[in-house]
Amino acid sequence: MTPPGSHLDDEARVTIRCQDNSPVGVTFCDRFSFDADSVHYAVELQAPGLTARVDEVVAWIRDSDLTTFLEELAAGHRGWDGERSWQTDDRDLTVSAVFRSGGYVGLTWTLRPWPQAAGGWGASATTWLEAGEQMASLAADVRHFLTGEQP
Numbered sequence: 001m002t003p004p005g006s007h008l009d010d011e012a013r014v015t016i017r018c019q020d021n022s023p024v025g026v027t028f029c030d031r032f033s034f035d036a037d038s039v040h041y042a043v044e045l046q047a048p049g050l051t052a053r054v055d056e057v058v059a060w061i062r063d064s065d066l067t068t069f070l071e072e073l074a075a076g077h078r079g080w081d082g083e084r085s086w087q088t089d090d091r092d093l094t095v096s097a098v099f100r101s102g103g104y105v106g107l108t109w110t111l112r113p114w115p116q117a118a119g120g121w122g123a124s125a126t127t128w129l130e131a132g133e134q135m136a137s138l139a140a141d142v143r144h145f146l147t148g149e150q151p
Helices: 066-075 133-147
Strands: 007-009 014-017 025-035 038-047 050-060 083-087 093-100 104-111 123-130
Touching: 014 123, 014 133, 025 123, 025 133, 038 104, 038 123, 038 133, 050 104, 050 123, 066 083, 066 093, 066 133, 123 133
Parallel strands: none
Antiparallel strands: 007 025, 014 025, 025 038, 038 050, 083 093, 093 104, 104 123
16 A cells, blocks of 8 residues: 555566576565655565565665665675675665675575564575676666666
């Protein structure tokens, strides 16, 4: 259900498929906004035997957003040591990134709605993408999705 006075864009959608295992994926969809400071959207994880969805992830319009994180990963296409991570302010979406030899980035997408609630749940899926062009394309697609701009 769309909250009154909000804008819903059923057409906008970004799906990330794992290069190594195509049934594994993450989809950003059902974007809407109450004001100019934030955008709300749903995130779905799919993998064999797993389907999970968080309906209202909030992205605040500022410098430390998901697109900035993805753009920094794309810029580091020659690799890095250890794990890099990003999360929403509410901690309902976390993305962790590792670099493996051969020029691939593993993105582990973790959904954990209502992390402070007793009896909560969490689900994760990992997608592997090429460090260069695929990461840059993903960053651009997510930016377009979150801003509502056409590519």
